[in-house]
Amino acid sequence: MTTSVTNDSARILAACDLLAEPVPHLNRESIVRLTAELVARVTASDQGVVALEGPDGTIVHSYPRRIEEVASSALLRRASVSPGWLLDTGDLEDVFGRGLDVRAVAFEAAGRYRGVVAALGPIGGAFGAIDDWLLMVTARRVASQFEVVALHEDHLADQMLANDARLAGEVQQAMLPSSSDAPGLDVAGFARPARQVGGDLFGWYSDSSGTNVTVADVSGKGASAALLMASVQASVRQALAAGITGAASLIDRVRTDTGPVLEQTGRIVTMAAARFHPEPRVTIASAGHSPVIVRSGDGCELILPDSLPLGVPARASVGRTLPFADGDIVVLGTDGLLDQCDPAGRRFGVDRLLTAVAAARGTSNEVAEAIVASVAEFAGGVPQEDDQALVVVTRGSARW
Amino acid sequence: MKITTSTEHGVITAHIEGRLDAHTVADYIDAVADKVGPHNPNVALDMAGVEFMDSSALAALVTTLKRCLEYGGSIVLVAAAPPVRIILELTRLEEVFPQVESASAVKTALGLGAR
Numbered sequence: 001m002t003t004s005v006t007n008d009s010a011r012i013l014a015a016c017d018l019l020a021e022p023v024p025h026l027n028r029e030s031i032v033r034l035t036a037e038l039v040a041r042v043t044a045s046d047q048g049v050v051a052l053e054g055p056d057g058t059i060v061h062s063y064p065r066r067i068e069e070v071a072s073s074a075l076l077r078r079a080s081v082s083p084g085w086l087l088d089t090g091d092l093e094d095v096f097g098r099g100l101d102v103r104a105v106a107f108e109a110a111g112r113y114r115g116v117v118a119a120l121g122p123i124g125g126a127f128g129a130i131d132d133w134l135l136m137v138t139a140r141r142v143a144s145q146f147e148v149v150a151l152h153e154d155h156l157a158d159q160m161l162a163n164d165a166r167l168a169g170e171v172q173q174a175m176l177p178s179s180s181d182a183p184g185l186d187v188a189g190f191a192r193p194a195r196q197v198g199g200d201l202f203g204w205y206s207d208s209s210g211t212n213v214t215v216a217d218v219s220g221k222g223a224s225a226a227l228l229m230a231s232v233q234a235s236v237r238q239a240l241a242a243g244i245t246g247a248a249s250l251i252d253r254v255r256t257d258t259g260p261v262l263e264q265t266g267r268i269v270t271m272a273a274a275r276f277h278p279e280p281r282v283t284i285a286s287a288g289h290s291p292v293i294v295r296s297g298d299g300c301e302l303i304l305p306d307s308l309p310l311g312v313p314a315r316a317s318v319g320r321t322l323p324f325a326d327g328d329i330v331v332l333g334t335d336g337l338l339d340q341c342d343p344a345g346r347r348f349g350v351d352r353l354l355t356a357v358a359a360a361r362g363t364s365n366e367v368a369e370a371i372v373a374s375v376a377e378f379a380g381g382v383p384q385e386d387d388q389a390l391v392v393v394t395r396g397s398a399r400w
Numbered sequence: 401m402k403i404t405t406s407t408e409h410g411v412i413t414a415h416i417e418g419r420l421d422a423h424t425v426a427d428y429i430d431a432v433a434d435k436v437g438p439h440n441p442n443v444a445l446d447m448a449g450v451e452f453m454d455s456s457a458l459a460a461l462v463t464t465l466k467r468c469l470e471y472g473g474s475i476v477l478v479a480a481a482p483p484v485r486i487i488l489e490l491t492r493l494e495e496v497f498p499q500v501e502s503a504s505a506v507k508t509a510l511g512l513g514a515r
Contacts, residue, residue, distance in 0.1 A: 217455060218455075219455035219456050219458060219459035220422060220455070220456045220459065221422055221456075266459060266460075266462075266463040267459050268455070268458060268459045268462055270455070270491060288490075288491035288492050288493060289491075290490035290491065291490070304489075304490070304492070305490070305491060305492040306492075307492065308491075308492055308493060308495065308496065309458075309462075309491055309492075309493065311459070311462065312462050312493070312496065335454070335455060335487075335490070338490075339452075339454060341452075345451075347452075347483070349486075350486075350490070385421070385422075385454075386422075386454060386455075
């Protein structure tokens with residue numbers, strides 16, 4: 001009798017120690033194994049058993065491994081009845097073996113994990129009320145551990161998403177031109193997505209007889225817009241590699257290439273293309289894209305689209321050819337610049353952009369910076385809602 | 401954004417107020433674009449109360465238009481506010497979205513004949 005009391009006291013003390021310990025950060029498999037070992041240690045059982053069911057209802061871990069899926073399933077079926085309380089295991093003898101008593105307690109954690117902590121021992125053997133109590137304590141303990149695991153998994157998932165977005169943003173930035181190398185032209189680009197990745201793109205590509213500049217804006221924002229942007233960019237490069245350098249024909253080719261994916265996704269893309277010739281002149285085509293502005297000695301002119309956005313059934317682009325003398329500037333932006341609101345809710349709009357372009361001086365980079373600064377000053381701290389991108393092309397004095 | 405809809409004689413009429421943009425366009429698609437079908441192939445969008453519209457919203461309007469055409473119907477914009485007119489002009493999409501000034505002109509614009 002004395003021995004029994006002493007043993008019970010020791011087991012209760014062991015359980016108290018267990019509860020006082022901080023919950024260690026372990027993986028799921030280790031928690032299952034250590035809990036089963038703990039059950040064997042603190043209860044009068046021959047074998048501790050833990051079975052764990054994941055969010056999709058499949059058994060993700062059980063210990064010991066010789067406890068087959070049938071046994072784990074049999075335990076888990078009962079676990080749906082009353083987490084935290086002793087389960088009715090009277091009919092599990094056939095599953096675990098004749099002559100074995102099964103005491104089991106179910107647990108749930110974070111609404112995601114469901115499991116059973118069980119003790120196996122001989123029928124009519126040592127199991128008593130204290131064992132049931134210790135099993136319940138152990139079940140609470142393991143539930144706490146899985147709460148921690150769930151929190152950690154959520155944190156890891158958030159971190160992975162944030163990392164993915166950051167890397168995607170870096171990849172997207174790397175896809176933009178890094179130099180202003182275009183014979184006879186001074187070219188500068190600026191891109192600021194509203195999120196880490198965006199749906200605006202620009203690029204410039206020179207060959208022996210001129211330079212192409214393209215700017216496009218995929219409807220929507222974020223990762224899906226960025227993927228479509230990459231598709232548009234690939235189409236532009238393929239077309240240019242195939243010698244399609246005319247501004248209107250380039251847009252028509254991209255319209256054909258991207259038609260199926262835009263149809264499927266319900267997106268539209270606006271796109272402007274400019275072909276700078278040595279003569280000096282520039283041909284501009286726009287598929288529903290604004291703003292495109294040409295600044296010359298005559299002032300600033302907003303070039304309106306000559307065709308509908310990509311993703312909308314449309315006639316072929318036609319384009320328009322203009323003189324492009326030394327000192328003239330072409331600005332190709334995206335609507336995120338026009339749509340930037342101020343604290344009063346007013347849009348930056350075309351008129352303010354025309355004023356900013358007219359006033360800007362210096363290199364293409366300085367002109368781009370001045371335009372961006374005008375938009376930022378107008379915003380007055382109102383967060384940017386849409387992706388913003390801008391390319392400025394100035395005709396330099398260098399020869400072609 | 402606030403959107404209220406009613407359906408009569410195969411025409412879905414929607415009154416839209418506020419900002420129609422990337423944040424609210426899903427509500428528009430649920431309320432209007434997804435309702436277009438063989439029995440309701442026409443859409444009239446009252447856009448007098450639209451304060452702002454972005455490219456996501458434009459894409460949703462284009463999707464609505466395509467569905468209307470698929471079922472033999474059409475779409476008409478009613479009393480479009482300046483922010484709507486501006487973006488339609490800047491994208492040239494005014495070509496594909498007929499506009500009328502008042503609800504009384506909707507049926508004629510949709511080719512249904514005035515009643």
